[in-house]
Amino acid sequence: MAEIIDLCLLAFLLTTAVYVARSRDLLAVIMVFGIYSLISAGLFMVMDAADVAFTEAAVGAGVSTILMLIAMSYCGSEEKKTGPQPLALLLVVVTGATLVYGTLDMPTIGAADNPVHTHVAPRYLEESGEEIGIPNVVTSVLSSYRGFDTFGEVVVVFTAGLGVWLLIGGTRRRNDR
Numbered sequence: 001m002a003e004i005i006d007l008c009l010l011a012f013l014l015t016t017a018v019y020v021a022r023s024r025d026l027l028a029v030i031m032v033f034g035i036y037s038l039i040s041a042g043l044f045m046v047m048d049a050a051d052v053a054f055t056e057a058a059v060g061a062g063v064s065t066i067l068m069l070i071a072m073s074y075c076g077s078e079e080k081k082t083g084p085q086p087l088a089l090l091l092v093v094v095t096g097a098t099l100v101y102g103t104l105d106m107p108t109i110g111a112a113d114n115p116v117h118t119h120v121a122p123r124y125l126e127e128s129g130e131e132i133g134i135p136n137v138v139t140s141v142l143s144s145y146r147g148f149d150t151f152g153e154v155v156v157v158f159t160a161g162l163g164v165w166l167l168i169g170g171t172r173r174r175n176d177r
Helices: 002-022 026-046 050-075 086-102 115-132 137-145 147-168
Strands: none
Touching: 002 026, 026 050, 050 147, 115 137, 137 147
């Protein structure tokens, strides 16, 4: 059943990506990007990555959508037609090929002999309760072992929210003249 949900979410992601690539209406593209971020957050939740899902939902669907709407208010709602962009296409192809090449020597997902299963996970499960003093392993990993990472995510969400607040209006100084 989980595979069916994964495939449906991936199909929705592909559909929204194709729509974004083909559409010229910037408002529709921004809205579909927000939907894409929400679908991505759902996919992260299915993969049991709740912290990443919340960050994607807050920053991707919330803050980024607002920032793009503000940017669109300065430039108009229709994309101008341009000619072919061979340099951009080459850059995308080279970047994609580099990313694929980088994944060729990765260990198989879920294999019992992966480094994460032989070194990190057993140590967390066996020693986190004594080292940290928190009985819940997930909480101890997020709050202590990955504390800087979690703090970084919180800073990103806070900074994005503050930026949107300042762009929308925030507090304005009035000159008394």
